[in-house]
Amino acid sequence: INEGVDQTRGWFFTLHAIATMVFDSVAFKNVISTGLVLDAKGNKMSKHVGNVVNPFEMIDKYGADAVRFYMMTNSEPWDNLKFDANGVDEVRRKFFGTLYNTYSFFSLYANVDGFDYSQPDVPLAERPEIDRWILSGLHTLIKRVDREMQNYDPTRAGRLIDAFVNDDLSNWYVRLNRKRFWGKEMSSDKLSAYQTLYTCLETVARLMAPFAPFYADQLYLDLTKATGRGGECSVHLAKYPEADESFIDLDLEARMSMAQKITSMVLALRRKVNIKVRQPLQAIMIPAVDDEQKNHIEAVKELIKNEVNVKELRFVEGSGVLVKKVKCNFRTMGKKFGKLMKGIANAMGELSQDEISALQTAGSINVSVDGQDVTVEAADVEIISEDIPGWLVSNEGNLTVALEVELNDELRNEGMARELINRIQNIRKDNGFEITDRINVVITPDASVEAALQGYAEYIKTQVLADSVELAVNDGVEAAVDELNINIKVTKA
Numbered sequence: 001i002n003e004g005v006d007q008t009r010g011w012f013f014t015l016h017a018i019a020t021m022v023f024d025s026v027a028f029k030n031v032i033s034t035g036l037v038l039d040a041k042g043n044k045m046s047k048h049v050g051n052v053v054n055p056f057e058m059i060d061k062y063g064a065d066a067v068r069f070y071m072m073t074n075s076e077p078w079d080n081l082k083f084d085a086n087g088v089d090e091v092r093r094k095f096f097g098t099l100y101n102t103y104s105f106f107s108l109y110a111n112v113d114g115f116d117y118s119q120p121d122v123p124l125a126e127r128p129e130i131d132r133w134i135l136s137g138l139h140t141l142i143k144r145v146d147r148e149m150q151n152y153d154p155t156r157a158g159r160l161i162d163a164f165v166n167d168d169l170s171n172w173y174v175r176l177n178r179k180r181f182w183g184k185e186m187s188s189d190k191l192s193a194y195q196t197l198y199t200c201l202e203t204v205a206r207l208m209a210p211f212a213p214f215y216a217d218q219l220y221l222d223l224t225k226a227t228g229r230g231g232e233c234s235v236h237l238a239k240y241p242e243a244d245e246s247f248i249d250l251d252l253e254a255r256m257s258m259a260q261k262i263t264s265m266v267l268a269l270r271r272k273v274n275i276k277v278r279q280p281l282q283a284i285m286i287p288a289v290d291d292e293q294k295n296h297i298e299a300v301k302e303l304i305k306n307e308v309n310v311k312e313l314r315f316v317e318g319s320g321v322l323v324k325k326v327k328c329n330f331r332t333m334g335k336k337f338g339k340l341m342k343g344i345a346n347a348m349g350e351l352s353q354d355e356i357s358a359l360q361t362a363g364s365i366n367v368s369v370d371g372q373d374v375t376v377e378a379a380d381v382e383i384i385s386e387d388i389p390g391w392l393v394s395n396e397g398n399l400t401v402a403l404e405v406e407l408n409d410e411l412r413n414e415g416m417a418r419e420l421i422n423r424i425q426n427i428r429k430d431n432g433f434e435i436t437d438r439i440n441v442v443i444t445p446d447a448s449v450e451a452a453l454q455g456y457a458e459y460i461k462t463q464v465l466a467d468s469v470e471l472a473v474n475d476g477v478e479a480a481v482d483e484l485n486i487n488i489k490v491t492k493a
Helices: 002-019 055-062 064-074 085-113 129-150 154-181 188-207 213-227 250-272 291-299 301-308 330-349 353-362 409-430 447-464
Strands: 281-286 310-315 324-328 364-369 372-377 381-385 391-396 399-404 439-443 466-471 477-481 484-492
Touching: 055 064, 055 085, 064 085, 064 154, 064 213, 085 154, 085 188, 085 213, 129 154, 129 188, 129 250, 154 188, 154 250, 188 213, 250 281, 250 291, 250 301, 250 391, 250 399, 281 301, 291 301, 291 310, 301 310, 324 330, 324 353, 330 364, 330 372, 353 364, 353 381, 381 391, 409 439, 409 447, 409 477, 409 484, 439 447, 447 466, 447 484
Parallel strands: 281 310, 439 466
Antiparallel strands: 281 399, 324 381, 364 372, 391 399, 439 484, 477 484
């Protein structure tokens, strides 16, 4: 009984710490009340059942901030919470781990270059578009987090911070800009990258302070002690971020969001047929639903092509190439339309390709069923596209992407060249070679390797700093390239 009481008391204090999060820093009077903590299956925790989870064990194992952030973002505070230790671990890895890795990347290069933010800010107009985009997203994030906090909804606010760190800052901005931190000289472009990433990290630390007080404080102090900015001895004494409208460019955010969405869809199609990103493909085909969508995609076309490794991005007019079908959601539409549902389903199945395109563009369509005019919303149906020979098709909302997956000899040879570069670079690293070391490469003779070298020998040598690349029997490192097993010998020139 005492053990059960102790664990119940533990959850009470854990919930109380969340419930007393202050939203009005002046009045100090607004708190949030929490619901019950249930087990992962939604059952009430009971010592008799054996599903009680000791909160202090969770805190010891995953950290207080991980437990706190999970509980605040998993469900609305006033609702009951299904507590799952695996969910806490996922938060620890995906949010806190990602943020730590982002900071580690920044600090590694900042220490090498002696970046201390002593230089004047690079003017916003002079920063590359990718910097202006992430700063716009940062200030949009500040606005949205502030709105949710004012509405006493920390769950949505925490999820916004999580999405920004994972999707925008780490998986997009840092990944696309790694090479900007590698240069020897502190150019204006490199300085802009440092200042932009620092600003994002420091602002995120302040934004997340109510959600993860210990982690946020450490991150904030690690940043500000190195630069002398801020001057506060704790993030909890710093001013909460305020959005600056001059940084926000919604059109730029929309364009980059389109690039992220298309990239994600194409990479998913690659995974579907097990084609690696290193293997170049010929084309993406997109039937734009309107001029605005087309202009947004056109503006980020080169970025998309580089990210998914395709040669072309083409727009197709009308619906001639891609065949679309409409699938009704009977669960939601049945409640809305009742006995008319069967007739509506038949009418939706008979829509022409132009009518389906109009539904995607307008967001709704009017049909006549049993003498009644009915409006069907795009949100109530699923618009799917049929794969065409040599292509895979994906749909997401009003966006359709077709990926050409057939390979010709030229694409195969380039793909082989890229695979060889990857294996050679790994061998360089394993052998402890310096970045500037010139090398000689010997590869086991094979018809596919020989074909790749005929067209891409100079490209391979440039990428790996090789003076020569030869085909000969050797006792080098065994490497698997697709279904081919070869030896690659790398020596210093």
